[in-house]
Amino acid sequence: MADDAFTEHRPLLFTIAYEMLGSAADAEDVLQESYLRWSAVDPGTVEHPRAYLVRVVTRQALNHLRTVKARREDYVGPWLPEPIRTTSDVNDDAILAESVSMAMMLVLETLNPTERAVFVLHDVFGYTHGEIAASVGKTEVTVRQIAHRARKHVHARRRRFEPDSDATRAIVQRFLLAATTGEIQALMDLLAPDVVEISDGGGKASAARRPITGREDVARFTLGVARTTITATTRVEHATYNGMPAALCHTDGELDWLLAFEIHDGRITGLYAMRNPDKLHRARTVRPLDRGENQPWKP
Template identity: 55%
Template structure:
């Protein structure tokens, strides 16, 4: 189907969706942009008169390119120094208002998706996030519809066993994040202990480039509070945490001497922080100054 004269190119029209598909599969905005560039070149070369459903066709192209990319970067991530976390994105309130989308693009969920095999991840994303029919997913991943149904079931069970157990209202999430920021900004140890769950787990990604970023998870409120207070003392008067929307969720931007030094997101259970994700690798902080368009 050729594009009518004067009409927006379908690739441009659906770019937000296509970027979101690639990002959901890769957890990296930089890699997602590479996939879109590769997909655009393929789209530019196709005979549009042979394409019946442009949106489905473009999603299929992007999915296949993302799968190829995901397989090629798997070794790179295995050799990564310390914990690997997804690249955080500054997002608009519209993303946060779409509760299902916000949950699925959250750092917590993307971290869970990292534990899926590439094809399982593609099937889960296309079915659970974008509600694509099984036959379209089958075309995208080059499997039979029956096989895709089995993969989808297996992926759902895998994710359900690892995703945050309790979903909380955005207002409660924001309140807990504000408590955490206030405790750290003021250096109030007791306030920090009050907001952390006893079995809290903190995962940091410094990529081996940030001194002081823990290379292994820090577990337990007392141990984590001491670790955080050490950082507060080290950067006394130079570090601030301020609220931002990260991947559709309330999060925190950490600045040191007025320059961004990290992004923090948390999961909340029973009014307390149960898990902290801290991304400080400078290579992963390039998309926190401008809102990124995520859509479905």
């Protein structure tokens, strides 16, 4: 019975943990810790298992987030959320798709742990301030203030977002063709004037040590990367990551990099290049996500 309940709600629990932590590995650790706590409880005493599990995962993720914050301060080069391969149905939920996008996840990184937990639970998953209060150890009034502050912060920094679609994938195809054929003008025509490219090598793979901004600089950087990494044995695979169109570059059978595309109004506004082998190692796993339907938080 306990296993069945946890398995049933696992996609929702993983989604909450991932959005709070930005790491699939850390989210899995939180789920494991939460499962151990859940298995020690008599399910017959829990009126709403999903609400109970959400509360447990929230508390565990919040504790975990406070520890990983310090670890990320020592990260070599730009840090990107661990990319997750998402299923097509994620794009049917606009709020969910945007909430796991690379741009939004980076904005969430600028919140403190409590702000992030409150924003994710309230604005993404629809829980009330009162329901959230017990999980974050604050009063309802304080949670309401935190939610207002976090929402204002996020909305001031959020980028325009369009989920993966046939139209966005066509733009990715044109981008890859221009990159491999060295057509810089064709590349620039696909990029927004304020496009930003962020590369994450984690100090373990070659990557730009700072974000690259502007159409011309991004185009030239892209061509440079293409010349040095794309060979006769390179295979490119198209997929959806974090609700965004993405290209996976395999060299000699190994996943060498993953490039996720942020596209709006027919132009590429953001490029997120993952080269950290630790994160790429886990990127092959498909992650079912779920926003669920809100329930009371009764234990």
